[in-house]
Amino acid sequence: GAVVSQHPSRVICKSGTSVKIECRSLDFQATTMFWYRQFPKKSLMLMATSNEGSKATYEQGVEKDKFLINHASLTLSTLTVTSAHPEDSSFYICSAREGKRGVNYGYTFGSGTRLTVV
C-alpha cells in the first residue's frame, strides 16, 4: 500500500527559529500533498494543499509567509515554519493520495511531526 514518510517526528526549537518538515511518498507519485495541523483534543485542520511544480494553496487564515511550502518533486513536499513561536506548537501531519486512485480511495498520512517551540 501507499506509504508516506514524514520527518522529523519530533522537534523542539527556540522561539524565532525556523523548522523544516519533510513529507515523502515512498512508493507512489503524489502531485498533490496536504498539510494539516492538529491541536490537542482537536480535529485535523487543513492548512494548505501542496501542488507539485506550482504554488501551494492555503486555507483561509493560514499565513503563507509563515508556513512556507515547497513541492519540488513528485515525491517530496516540505513545510517550513518560519520564525516559530510557542503558539505554533502543534502536531503537523502531511497526507497524500496516489494519483491514479479513484476518489473513494483514502488518503495516507505521514507519521506526523510534533513541534514544540520554547
Next chain:
Amino acid sequence: RKEVEQDPGPFNVPEGATVAFNCTYSNSASQSFFWYRQDCRKEPKLLMSVYSSGNEDGRFTAQLNRASQYISLLIRDSKLSDSATYLCAVNKGGGNKLTFGTGTQLKVEL
C-alpha cells in the same frame, strides 16, 4: 453549522459490545467519505471508505445516508484494542481536500 460534525464522546463500552457512531456533513455535493482511526499522539489511519451501498470489513460496517447527509460506523464485538478516536472525513468534490470531523473517542473496557 460545521462542515463535518461528530459527537466527541467519549463512548465507554464493555468489551464485546456493539457501538455505533454517526457523522453528519453539510455539503450535499460531497462525493466521498471515509472513516479514520487515530490513536493517541499518532497519525490517522484509514479504517474504511464509505460507499453508497454500504460496506463491511470484519466487525466494522460503514453506511452512507445521502438523504439525511450522514455516515455511520458500526463496530461489533468491541475489543480493547478498538479504543481510539474515530474520525470521519468528507471530500467535498471539485478538488481533493478532505474535511475532518473532530472525532469520536471510544474506550472499550473490561
